[in-house]
Amino acid sequence: MKKRPRSITVIGWLLIVVPIFILVASASIWIYFKRRDSIDTLLIPNGAQIAVMAVSVFVNVICGIYILKGRGWARTLYAVQGVINLGNALFFHPLKSNIPALVLFLAIVFFLFGADANEYFLS
Numbered sequence: 001m002k003k004r005p006r007s008i009t010v011i012g013w014l015l016i017v018v019p020i021f022i023l024v025a026s027a028s029i030w031i032y033f034k035r036r037d038s039i040d041t042l043l044i045p046n047g048a049q050i051a052v053m054a055v056s057v058f059v060n061v062i063c064g065i066y067i068l069k070g071r072g073w074a075r076t077l078y079a080v081q082g083v084i085n086l087g088n089a090l091f092f093h094p095l096k097s098n099i100p101a102l103v104l105f106l107a108i109v110f111f112l113f114g115a116d117a118n119e120y121f122l123s
Contacts, residue, residue, distance in 0.1 A: 002123040015064030019057040072121040
């Protein structure tokens with residue numbers, strides 16, 4: 001098996017650690033600071049928002065684990081889930097607030113489907 005590229009290692013670990021941090025931070029905001037005013041203004045109920053976030057975190061962590069194990073389906077799942085999440089975000093929030101997430105997503109996809117990554121996932 002080809003040695004894992006450093007970019008894939010970094011992305012895999014980020015997909016494991018960052019979503020968990022975001023989930024914990026969001027939960028603490030919702031529970032302890034009761035900052036539900038901005039959440040309540042959205043078109044979908046709080047429970048649905050929390051469920052979507054939990055599923056997204058779960059999928060990202062699974063993708064991160066299996067990307068580190070060299071499974072090609074994990075990068076495809078990440079890309080599909082990322083497109084769905086960005087579509088959801090663009091529907092509910094202004095484009096300007098989604099530009100950083102879009103740039104980060106495109107950068108990650110660029111590295112996940114680059115030449116070095118293709119060699120790694122195909123070996």
